[in-house]
Amino acid sequence: MTLLWLRLAVILYGIAALAVLPAALYNRPRWRHIALPAAFTGAFFHFVSIAETLYAAHRALPVDTHETLSMLGLLLIVGFLILAARYRTVSFGIFLLPIAVLLAIVPAFDPGHEKIVYPLVRTGWIMLHIALLLAAYAAMFLSLIASLLYLIQERRLKQKRMESKRGWLPPLETLDQIGLNALRFGLPCMTAGLLIGSVLALQTIGLSFFADPKVLLSFAMWIAYILMIFIRSRSGLRGRRAVYLSSFVFLVMIAVWAANSLSAVHRFKTP
Amino acid sequence: MSDRSSIRIVRSSAKTVAAQTSRLLLLGVNHTTAPISVRERLAIPTHRLADATRTLADQPGIREALILSTCNRVEILTVQDGLDGGPEADRDTFHSGPQAPALSVIRFLNEYLQIRATDIEPHVYEFREREAIRHLFRVASSLDSMVVGEPQILGQVKQSWTVGREVGAVKSTLDPLLQRAFSVAKKVRTETQIGNTTVSVASVAAELARKIFGSLEGKTVLLVGAGKMSDLTARHLIQQGATMLLVSNRTESRAQAIADALRTPSITTGVIPLDQLHQQTHRADIIITSTGAGQVFTPENARALLQRRKNRPVFFIDIAVPRDVAPAVNKLEGCFVYDIDDLQQVAIQNKAVRNREAEAAESIVTREVARYSDRISQAPVTESIKELLLGAEALRQQEIARINQQLSRQPLTPEQLAAVERLTKSLTGKLLHPQIAALREMAADSESDD
Secondary structure (H helix, E strand, C coil): CHHHHHHHHHHHHHHHHHHHHHHHHCCCHHHHHHHHHHHHHHHHHHHHHHHHHHHHCCCCCCCCHHHHHHHHHHHHHHHHHHHHHHHCCCCCHHHHHHHHHHHHHHHHHCCCCCEECCHHHHCHHHHHHHHHHHHHHHHHHHHHHHHHHHHHHHHHHHHCCCCHHHCCCCCHHHHHHHHHHHHHHHHHHHHHHHHHHHHHHHHHCCHHHHHCHHHHHHHHHHHHHHHHHHHHHHHCCCHHHHHHHHHHHHHHHHHHHHHHHCCCCCCCEEC | CCHHHHHHHHHHHHHHHHHHCCCEEEEEEECCCCCHHHHHHHCCCHHHHHHHHHHHHCCCCEEEEEEEECCCEEEEEEEECCCCCCCCCCCCCCCCCCCHHHHHHHHHHHHHHCCCHHHHHHHCEEEEHHHHHHHHHHHHCCCCCCCCCCCHHHHHHHHHHHHHHHCCCCCCCHHHHHHHHHHHHHHHHHHCCCCCCCCCHHHHHHHHHHHHHCCCCCCEEEEECCCHHHHHHHHHHHHCCCCEEEEECCCHHHHHHHHHHHCECCEEEEECCHHHHHHHHHHCCEEEECCCCCCCECHHHHHHHHHHCCCCCEEEEECCCCCCECHHHHHCCCEEEEEHHHHHHHHHHHHHHHHHHHHHHHHHHHHHHHHHHHHHHHHHHHHHHHHHHHHHHHHHHHHHHHHHHHCCCCCCCHHHHHHHHHHHHHHHHHHHHHHHHHHHHHHHHHHHHC
16 A cells, blocks of 8 residues: 555656646646645555554664655656745756656656664664755755746846746745745754754764765864855855855765765665 | 417517617717816716616616716616517617607617717717627726726626615616626726836835835825926825835925825825935935926935835936936936936837736637627527426426326336337427527527517
């Protein structure tokens, strides 16, 4: 059943991803009425699927790669729905919905068989550690998309191309707010997530944990994240330079994610 | 039911169909048919609309009435008694000599507005029945407006409808028709892009400002120089929510006069001496400049401006010729410069979009007119069929009761009774079928004749 719900969610995300194109690119409100309910229902089935999986495994958060990707997909959809409700824009769906489909399609049609051997996997702190870091990743990704959309909108306004059919982008100031607010939301999540992870690591592995490349990269990412918020808030960095900065931090984030394979201590599964 | 009585119902229904499908009359003038000198004579101000509608509805022969009076059109829609349909129904009776239906309206114009028919005759258009419905749907959907797609007309039609209902002039025929017109207008707006573009330079500027800042709530507008166009643009921005207006002009008293003219309880205004302009410009989010002095804003002072604003975007609306803002300013990140040509270009593009969308809107109106006409042409027939069926059912019940009474000594068993019920119902249905089919056919013929 778990897989069935997840597959259903993927199909609904797919429908939403297609419907959002005419809704956002051609400003057709009828398609918006398909995209949003499809994404919402998909998120519901996705949640049910994750909840069933975790309940069956007697734990409360994903730890294997497929589950984690699927959870990240769900968080991105939640982000999309929040933006649609708060800012009345579905433009973010052009990027977020296909990515959510990609993140959920692998676990839906080729579920992982990894076994988690980490002893703390069922404790509340480790769950919080993972949840907070996933939320920070999702926030960073949203911020990057907001910066990209800002750049596109800025170019359109500068080139004076105002065909209303393509008037799908939110105003510049709204995009700026979304980008900055996503970062401001992500920072405490990342800080708390890393702190919790560090304390747990100290207790279980000891100081050697902090010499691990994954851990070092994580702290580098945290510093980059803080720097980005500081620069954006202080100098009002927008447009092209904001995109460069966000892209840089995003790359660091991908590197942190990928560093699991290099890490000697941040690996908790058996193949 | 005897054949004679059912034939009587069919005949009377046919008459009802003919009478009821030809009773709508619309007379009017608009910006394309009449000059302002004629329109202003016919115009009825809002405060007199209720009285005028009541007077019109009181004219002999008029059952329902609605008056739509705007700056671009005056239209009178009536439902009249005894309008005879047929092949002549759609002909223009106003111009080929007023006939009874138009006479009631002419009498009203004469009595209420002291206008003779001959004064307005060349300017008046007249629509009946289906064409009147089409015209009403087009007007409500803003397809007949001077600026196609403008949203005000729907509000004006709604206002006339409200007044008409209040004075009892809009009743069972006009009320559903107008409600249908509103839903058609809504459909046109949601299914097409007809109302999504702005077509005047001032409104294009306001739309662009919204694309940069989103809501203009709390934004500051700086007016550099004075002019009719810049004044109009500032007013548009204020309407969109801008809350502060600064004015800078070579003549300070003139700047003060503009600031005073635009000040309202919700708008704060101020004057900036021209020599302090560059020190104060950072306070403004939108700068409308129209001095024509040339290069008031160069890339250097725009850079300084952005630095003071911490790179928050600034929108230059340059309506001066020669231009006040150097084109290179538009290349700076955070500066958006639109000169008069750019604004006009956007307005032209938007007009083209509107025209394209108007074609799609016309198809919606055509479809809706057909649907509504079908519905109203079928309505009297449906009533007649209902009447026919009720009469037959009463007769059937009466006969069954009589049989039951005759067989009271040896009453029918429930099974036998059920069989008799089935038999009589089936017979009634089969006997009535030709009459019902004939009624439907007549309604369809009457519709195609119209």
